[in-house]
Amino acid sequence: MRILQSFRNILSERHDIARSWKNQNKPVIGWNSTYTPEEIIHAMDALPVRILGSTKPTMLADAYLPRNACSFARSTFDLALRSSYAYLDGFVTSNSCDNFNKTYDLWRHCTKIPYFHFINTPHTNTQKAHDFFHQEITRFKESLEETFKTTITNKKIQHSIQLCNENRDLLKKIYDLRKRDTPLINGTETLEIVLSSMLTSKSEHNTLLKQLLKEIETRIDPPKPGVRLLITGSMMGTPDLLNIIESVGGIAVADDLCTGTRYFWTLVQTDKNPIKAISKRYLNKIPSPSRYNWEERVSHIKNMIKQFNVEAVINFLLKFCDTHMFDAPLLTEELKNQGIHVLNVEWEHTRSGIAPIKNRIEAFIETIKGVP
Amino acid sequence: MTRLQTLQGFYQNHVQPYYQKAHKNREENKPIAWVASTFPIEILQAMDITPIWPENYASVCAARQVSVQLAEVAERHGYSRDLCSYARTVIGSVLTEKTQDLPEGGMPKPNFLVASTAACDTHLKWFQILSHHLKRPLFLLDVPYNTTGADAENLEPQLIRQYVSQLEELAAFLEKQTNNPLDRNKLRKSITLSDRTSKLWLEIQDCRKNIPAPMGARDAFSAIFFMLSTPAAQDAVDFYEKLLDEVKGRARNGVGKIENERYRLIWDNLPMWFNLKFFNYLNNLGAIVVAETFSHVWTGSLDSSKPFESLARKYLPNFANCSIERRIDLILNLTKDFRANLIILPTNWGCRMMSIGEIIVKEAVYKKTEVPSLILDVDSSDSRNYDEYQVKTKLETYLKTLD
Ligand code: SF4
Numbered sequence: 001m002r003i004l005q006s007f008r009n010i011l012s013e014r015h016d017i018a019r020s021w022k023n024q025n026k027p028v029i030g031w032n033s034t035y036t037p038e039e040i041i042h043a044m045d046a047l048p049v050r051i052l053g054s055t056k057p058t059m060l061a062d063a064y065l066p067r068n069a070c071s072f073a074r075s076t077f078d079l080a081l082r083s084s085y086a087y088l089d090g091f092v093t094s095n096s097c098d099n100f101n102k103t104y105d106l107w108r109h110c111t112k113i114p115y116f117h118f119i120n121t122p123h124t125n126t127q128k129a130h131d132f133f134h135q136e137i138t139r140f141k142e143s144l145e146e147t148f149k150t151t152i153t154n155k156k157i158q159h160s161i162q163l164c165n166e167n168r169d170l171l172k173k174i175y176d177l178r179k180r181d182t183p184l185i186n187g188t189e190t191l192e193i194v195l196s197s198m199l200t201s202k203s204e205h206n207t208l209l210k211q212l213l214k215e216i217e218t219r220i221d222p223p224k225p226g227v228r229l230l231i232t233g234s235m236m237g238t239p240d241l242l243n244i245i246e247s248v249g250g251i252a253v254a255d256d257l258c259t260g261t262r263y264f265w266t267l268v269q270t271d272k273n274p275i276k277a278i279s280k281r282y283l284n285k286i287p288s289p290s291r292y293n294w295e296e297r298v299s300h301i302k303n304m305i306k307q308f309n310v311e312a313v314i315n316f317l318l319k320f321c322d323t324h325m326f327d328a329p330l331l332t333e334e335l336k337n338q339g340i341h342v343l344n345v346e347w348e349h350t351r352s353g354i355a356p357i358k359n360r361i362e363a364f365i366e367t368i369k370g371v372p
Numbered sequence: 373m374t375r376l377q378t379l380q381g382f383y384q385n386h387v388q389p390y391y392q393k394a395h396k397n398r399e400e401n402k403p404i405a406w407v408a409s410t411f412p413i414e415i416l417q418a419m420d421i422t423p424i425w426p427e428n429y430a431s432v433c434a435a436r437q438v439s440v441q442l443a444e445v446a447e448r449h450g451y452s453r454d455l456c457s458y459a460r461t462v463i464g465s466v467l468t469e470k471t472q473d474l475p476e477g478g479m480p481k482p483n484f485l486v487a488s489t490a491a492c493d494t495h496l497k498w499f500q501i502l503s504h505h506l507k508r509p510l511f512l513l514d515v516p517y518n519t520t521g522a523d524a525e526n527l528e529p530q531l532i533r534q535y536v537s538q539l540e541e542l543a544a545f546l547e548k549q550t551n552n553p554l555d556r557n558k559l560r561k562s563i564t565l566s567d568r569t570s571k572l573w574l575e576i577q578d579c580r581k582n583i584p585a586p587m588g589a590r591d592a593f594s595a596i597f598f599m600l601s602t603p604a605a606q607d608a609v610d611f612y613e614k615l616l617d618e619v620k621g622r623a624r625n626g627v628g629k630i631e632n633e634r635y636r637l638i639w640d641n642l643p644m645w646f647n648l649k650f651f652n653y654l655n656n657l658g659a660i661v662v663a664e665t666f667s668h669v670w671t672g673s674l675d676s677s678k679p680f681e682s683l684a685r686k687y688l689p690n691f692a693n694c695s696i697e698r699r700i701d702l703i704l705n706l707t708k709d710f711r712a713n714l715i716i717l718p719t720n721w722g723c724r725m726m727s728i729g730e731i732i733v734k735e736a737v738y739k740k741t742e743v744p745s746l747i748l749d750v751d752s753s754d755s756r757n758y759d760e761y762q763v764k765t766k767l768e769t770y771l772k773t774l775d
């Protein structure tokens with residue numbers, strides 16, 4: 001399908017898209033944690049772009065990072081050192097994990113990005129945490145206003161909430177296409193779509209999504225059906241792994257990934273105070289394992305399994321991604337108790353880390369097929 | 373190269389009794405809490421809750437050379453070998469069936485657990501897992517990140533407010549768990565004691581500025597036990613008074629820990645607990661550790677008229693919870709004040725917090741002081757992640773360049 005290529009193009013042309021935005025004198029702000037409220041950045045007519053890393057070797061970052069740092073954080077920092085992100089007007093993070101928090105120090109010290117901001121995100125979602133986070137988002141807004149000499153009105157924020165929510169709704173509709181017995185779209189394609197939504201303007205992305213939804217019902221080349229899998233685990237900034245899965249008899253029909261449902265599943269609720277609505281949404285969204293409310297993560301996964309008729313789960317753990325690795329044993333136990341097979345796979349974000357796991361994935365899919 | 377008198381038999385005289393007493397308290401149904409470091413332990417002590425500190429237990433297991441065995445139990449349950457070795461050791465000790473073989477009979481089971489997010493992701497996850505297996509509640513202090521790296525005086529007010537308001541919640545949690553109200557007088561007393569402990573400890577550290585230095589890292593890493601496990605206790609004060617006397621006396625009389633002091637080292641973060649002899653080896657090379665960052669990050673003035681606020685000011689600036697500038701500043705100050713000529717930055721295989729960013733520390737400190745740093749790949753308690761030959765070769769080659 002031609003339209004699917006448009007999403008793929010966004011991925012390959014991400015830097016050109018950002019630069020063309022800049023050519024119109026609009027700022028481009030990089031972000032890396034799903035606790036960063038894109039709505040606020042968007043509301044000052046800036047382009048928020050997710051820093052997604054690559055599968056290339058990371059020679060430059062290796063000179064700065066110890067061997068025991070996660071390869072995703074390493075890869076993003078490597079791109080920064082290679083000046084791939086030299087166009088950024090700012091870089092925003094939040095306390096998401098130790099790897100990110102501590103590489104953020106390196107970003108500040110080793111790159112020339114003019115604006116940095118750290119959003120202090122609680123690990124809990126108690127009332128106190130919500131009050132604090134609300135203040136933090138307000139501070140973030142004020143810091144943007146001051147740095148970029150602009151005013152971010154409530155009206156503008158409301159407008160971007162609407163756009164982002166529309167995007168979330170449309171993405172959910174794309175996900176629905178995989179609820180069917182023969183999914184109309186596979187996991188690789190879906191991941192490309194979600195990734196691309198973080199790299200271009202939401203309005204443009206919404207237009208593409210609507211067109212896709214219109215065309216897809218008559219798709220003449222639907223994906224091969226296969227063992228229905230839910231994918232969870234660490235950061236997945238490229239579709240390579242899903243590609244492997246879907247080339248050996250599996251199909252990814254659902255996920256618990258920060259480049260998937262953890263990113264977009266939860267909508268912003270309407271509230272008279274839009275900043276409050278945003279801060280609520282982010283603290284209450286499907287939690288990453290770095291948060292305290294681990295039961296919510298488990299119940300989200302179980303929910304997805306049911307809704308998408310999932311047969312088995314693959315948990316892709318990036319080496320040195322502590323929070324995911326700590327969660328893995330209990331999560332596996334929890335799912336196995338429900339009769340769900342789980343494969344835990346350690347990998348590295350570079351290509352050399354991806355190739356060797358193909359056999360294991362294939363063998364796992366074969367066993368599931370063999371299960372009556 | 374004698375150990376300090378006060379520290380002779382430290383383990384038997386102080387650490388062992390701490391575990392024995394805790395076991396006894398368990399039998400007598402007195403409340404016990406497992407507590408993670410960077411947690412305001414002073415409040416527990418004010419409520420007569422026995423704090424048990426799993427990180428200390430991990431170091432005990434490492435020193436007894438059983439941590440690998442315990443870590444392997446955790447690994448068999450699916451915990452990756454790349455995770456913090458403290459966490460693996462302790463999870464292993466909880467999941468092990470052979471509790472009778474555990475050092476000090478294992479840690480007495482807690483009534484509840486308390487942890488904070490100030491140091492690392494590991495604490496949150498690790499204590500959650502312990503809470504799950506022990507079926508005991510966990511109180512998590514959700515500590516905001518000190519993004520500016522401000523010190524106690526310059527902290528952003530919203531961070532203090534957020535911290536203090538959670539201490540109120542903590543107090544309520546503890547009251548509920550123990551059926552015992554937090555007595556504000558006792559709290560003040562606890563704060564005063566901890567403040568005194570901290571000041572004494574810093575005075576002891578100050579003596580090490582002397583050339584030759586009267587105390588090395590091996591002694592410091594033992595003696596810091598009270599600072600971390602029970603800072604708000606008269607025992608701690610008494611012990612540090614005695615230690616201060618001795619260290620001061622040595623400094624006054626020019627008695628060094630080693631005779632021919634050639635290199636003065638700063639040691640960042642943790643030692644290899646399974647190989648504390650490493651410091652003797654350093655001494656034999658004419659090198660002495662004059663300061664550890666570890667000996668400085670747990671100190672802090674406390675004001676008994678503002679107990680909660682001063683606890684916030686003590687714990688929020690811990691460098692684990694700060695942007696890297698704070699760690700750089702601390703190491704810079706130690707380098708200057710203690711007249712060091714080499715900084716050792718040990719990485720810790722399972723610890724991102726300590727490992728990432730060391731290179732910026734190294735560059736920043738060199739730029740300001742011309743004192744070099746050496747990064748060594750080690751692990752705090754998993755000897756499998758430590759290559760002694762490589763570490764020693766690197767170190768000896770480096771020391772030669774300093775001559
Ligand atoms: S993959 Fe894991 S450790 Fe790495 S940046 Fe993401 S959450 Fe952090």
Ligand code: SF4
Binds near residue numbers: 459725752
């Ligand atoms: S060693 Fe590092 S990871 Fe482990 S508990 Fe300490 S700070 Fe956390």
